[in-house]
Amino acid sequence: MTAPALLEITWTDPVTGRNGYVVIDTLVRGLASGGLRLREGCSLEEVRGLARGMTRKEAIVYDPADHYVPLGGGKGGIDIDPADPEATNVLRRFLAAVLPVVREQWNTGEDFGLRQETIEKVAAELGLPSTVEAVFATVPDAAASRAALAEAFATMVGGISLGDLVGGYGVAQACLAAAERLGKRPAEATAVVQGFGSIGGAAARYLAEAGVRVVAVADRAGLIRNDEGLDIEALLAARDGLGVIDRAALREVDTVGDRDEWLTVPCDLLVPAAMSYVIDEDDVPRINARVVIEGANMPTLPAAEAALRERGIPVVPDFLANVMTNAWWWWIVFQDIEPNAESSYAKIRAVMRRLVDTVTADANDSGRTLREAALDLAARNSEALAKRVGVTA
Template sequence: MTASLKPYLDSLPSYLSADNLGPWETYLAQVEKVVPMLEESLQPHVETLRRPKRILIVDVPIRRDDGSYAHYEGYRVQHNTSRGPGKGGIRYHQDVTLSEVMALSAWMTIKNAVVNVPFGGSKGGVRVDPNTLSRNELERLTRRYTSEVNILLGPDKDIPAPDVGTNEQVMAWMMDTYSMDQGATVTGVVTGKPISLGGSLGRHDATGRGVYVVAREAARRIGLEMKGARVAIQGLGNVGDAAARIFHNAGAKIVAVQDVSGTVHSGAGLDPQALQVHRRTSGGFAGFPGAEVIDNEHFWDVDCDILVPAALEAQITPGRAERIKARMVVEGANGPTLPEADEVLHGRNILVCPDVVANAGGVTVSYFEWVQDIYSFFWSEAEINDRLDRIMAEAFAAVWEVADSKAITLRTAAYVVGATRVLRARVMRGLYP
């Protein structure tokens, strides 16, 4: 337990355990660091950030293909809706916990405020390994989960999106289930949908593209030339794959990649598209021309200029932070760096571009999709990418300016920007009744 959090234990909600706060503790530690830097008029309202607005825990029963029944635990957490409807993904993973979903919803609150889109923060999840379900079982799980959390959802209430273990097909099932209950097709209830159902062009690569834009803007400010820059990426899912391709196309060298199938390294650089084809056809990285498979833990020892953790939370521990050889870390995942590791990286003068701005490309294009669905007027992919580039660059510039003026880290600066916007909205709205 971080020392600064000990006073919080006196008012700890009954559904949390002081012995194991999980990812929620990471979020709270980040908030506590920011509190002294907020305007005096906002101080009485800080508790708003420490408590989710609404938590729904549901049982998700389904009939398996063999006729048996299975029950899964599901969550939907709305952390804050002061600035607009809740916005955040749905995660299908066997290790999902309430603490994790709470933290992810809170990071969405800050993230949406940092990029200044008119959303609050929410998140959902089901404790299930989707790889153990058939397509029919996955559809039944999704429809049942949607029906259980339906009371919270709506294009002006709470808008889900894909996350770990979910995709555009899952969003299509969610949208259809919600629409059947409403008696009309409501495309704006989720984002990350297929293009044929009101999805947005550019959405698939949006988070990875945003990671690249933030890295580009940070590199320019520290004098790092992107052409030839060495990039190591952890995670080759939607975010990591898109980021790898976009970095590669910009002239950077992808020198290491890690995912569930292992870790591959090449000082001369990897072609990410060829690597993906090889992985799909061979089941792993072994045998990829011009590269070597290395131990997973040695990923953190790779010489690089830019490190992109784009997998799950809590990957950069204090011990790993001592070994990282990058000039900057750009967080493609949510919460990949532990607070203690943050301090280590700062002490080593390694710039950290925090998740709440670095991976906000996805929710930014989700906002575009939501707007397009409301007006039934759709933009070209070039327009989407141009708007995304501008919003991400402006958001990073605002965070950089605060960090520079207050002599604080980019993460703390991002929380100052985000928390200030959230709490100002809370103050102006007041309390009802």
């Protein structure tokens, strides 16, 4: 049985009636980490599951050799479409209402439907220098950590901020590791990516850069497909702030279709990298992939994952595959890496490969799923962390 969360807040906007939520699942040294999402239909149950996932993400990357000491897990969500004209005002009122939690415990940032620059702008209006003030109080040299984080986010790689690339780079590394276990060299592998925001877009970029043929991507407007491989850099240059691609930039050889068709496109690597709950049990017979790598949080419902297992299609779980955005922030803040692309990518590549290798070996040895093996690794790390610093769970 899953333990209840430490703190759950349900807030109702006095102007629009929209609801917002904060869930603190666990605290380590009094701190929790996890982003804030804007999504029409977001619920307390969803945020509760996301916060639990953050506890696992923090734990799974624990390395006693790092200066970074993992935090607990927390998450926030507001039930509003990010494209709603009132979204920023609702965000401002929500953050004002939960400001004491942000100041003291909950270190947050961008998530689905919310850009980092937007939340930072609103936080500054409310008198917060950053959305991770609570963790800065725990580092030896807060000024140096602030400077490093600012430098890292100011670093541009191919016209995109490093902070918008590291999570997707980690997902791409998980995909490449999965392809190897299929006996596929990158140039022999194909991929389909659902979602073309910071995670999906970066994952597609680095898969293509490694030689993988990305044959389809799906955004809010539909599916874009080319079985010979899409021009990912051109698509990245043509997307807007919500990850929607301008169809005028497509080549004549590219085709378009309904956005739900991403499940049916034949591929080796299927990467849901946008919304939660997008693969249910009824979708499983339509899937033509050899492995699912969860770039989004909670994209595969439990019954669907069980059905995929029966079909022999493994699922690399979200709290492993998409952990690197969160870990990268803290490696920078705790100064385990330099605030540049070379140092960031080297650390991400090494840690992701180590995690995938460990989890895969454990799953193969025990006959468990990748999720079960990853949960066990996170639990072992949590026990080690608790012995070191204590955990409020």
